[in-house]
Amino acid sequence: xxxxxxxxxxxxxxxxxxxxxxxxxxxxxxxxxxxxxxxxxxxxxxxxxxxxxxxxxxxxxxxxxxxxxxxxxxxxxxxxxxxxxxxxxxxxxxxxxxxxxxxxxxxxxxxxxxxxxxxxxxxxxxxxxxxxxxxxxxxxxxxxxxxxxxxxxxxxxxxxxxxxxxxxxxxxxxxxxxxxxxxxxxxxxxxxxxxxxxxxxxxxxxxxxxxxxxxxxxxxxxxxxxxxxxxxxxxxxxxxxxxxxxxxxxxxxxxxxx
Ligand SMILES: Nc1nc2c(ncn2[C@@H]2O[C@H](COP(=O)(O)OP(=O)(O)OP(=O)(O)O)[C@@H](O)[C@H]2O)c(=O)[nH]1
Ligand SMILES: [Mg+2]
Numbered sequence: 001x002x003x004x005x006x007x008x009x010x011x012x013x014x015x016x017x018x019x020x021x022x023x024x025x026x027x028x029x030x031x032x033x034x035x036x037x038x039x040x041x042x043x044x045x046x047x048x049x050x051x052x053x054x055x056x057x058x059x060x061x062x063x064x065x066x067x068x069x070x071x072x073x074x075x076x077x078x079x080x081x082x083x084x085x086x087x088x089x090x091x092x093x094x095x096x097x098x099x100x101x102x103x104x105x106x107x108x109x110x111x112x113x114x115x116x117x118x119x120x121x122x123x124x125x126x127x128x129x130x131x132x133x134x135x136x137x138x139x140x141x142x143x144x145x146x147x148x149x150x151x152x153x154x155x156x157x158x159x160x161x162x163x164x165x166x167x168x169x170x171x172x173x174x175x176x177x178x179x180x181x182x183x184x185x186x187x188x189x190x191x192x193x194x195x196x197x198x199x200x201x202x203x204x205x206x207x208x209x210x211x212x213x214x215x216x217x218x219x220x221x222x223x224x225x226x227x228x229x230x231x232x233x234x235x236x237x238x239x240x241x242x243x244x245x246x247x248x249x250x251x252x253x254x255x256x257x258x
Contacts, residue, residue: 001246002097002122006154007132012167015229016132017100018045021038023235026095032094034085036118037102038074039067045102050087054081071104075114089150096242109153118158128245129154129162130238132149135171135226140179141193142200145208145215161245161253165173169226177226184224187216 001021005013014037021031035047041055055077060070078085099118100105107114118127131154137147151164171178183189190212193216194205225241227234 001095002125003097003125003242004099004101004118004127004129004158004160005132006101006105006108006160007103007167008015008105008134008150009080011103011132011134012102012229013103013132014040015044015096016075016130016165016167016227019229019235020238021045021098022084023232024239029095031096032089032092032097034089034097035098035101036075036078038078039102043100045100047090048094049085050083051078051081052080054085054095056213068104071102071110072107072113075107075117078117079113079120082117086121088133096246102245105150109157111157112146115157127160128242129158129160131155132167132243133163133164135166135168138166138172138176141190141197142208144184144190144206145194145211149211150213152218155220163238163241163245164224165238166224170228170230172226173256179254181224181226190215 005017007013017033021033024031032048033045034049034051035043036051038051038055046121055074057070057074060073061067062069065073099121101114101118109117131151133147133151139145148164155162166172166181172181174196180193191209192199194208194212200208225234225238227238229235
């Protein structure tokens, strides 16, 4: 079973990969981590499987591509190695495999290559997407709409069960944690925040209101979970939600939009 960590650059994916593995292994599970970032330089964990052993970002840079184009091409080229990578993962016989992806989110939210490669790797196995929404986006309601719209875009690409995590939640104010986040799923709440927020020009307000309405109408507020690596309970809550979706009780298909 796969846990795919996705999110904007610096949202905390790699750090969460290592911390989540520790919490998951406390209960006796066997967890493998795959570094899926061909351009990663330093990782805060020791990867069990590493795509840097299959593609070399320098080869793409040498062909004259810039750093962003090189990463896109390097990830696309992983399609040639997904069988080998899966075999390598299977040798660990993991209960769960965490995939740590690059922060260049366009790979997974707008292009076809990223989802294609990951779906080829996952093949017939179950998978959950953890989308990390950096806490910096929760400073005002227009930014909340932007990041939730991006989360919904990832969801339409992958069509997998998805938990939207607010990462680095230790950096949020108490008001946001205790009063705003718990109410986000209430129909119309985000729109009321937008109307009360006086700093938006007319165009931004009108566009944000329409997007917020569309998110509610699509029923997009299922799982939003604040998580901090400094709060072990939040990591255990995340693990609990992953288990609910992948292993326990409720039918996996309930979350599967396919
Ligand atoms: N305060 C706080 N900082 C965090 C938390 N999680 C990660 N960070 C910090 O956020 C920064 C970025 O973390 P990474 O794990 O490298 O983020 P990433 O999403 O893997 O970044 P890219 O791979 O470059 O996209 C690091 O300085 C981490 O120490 C958290 O829960 N709280
Ligand atoms: Mg990273």
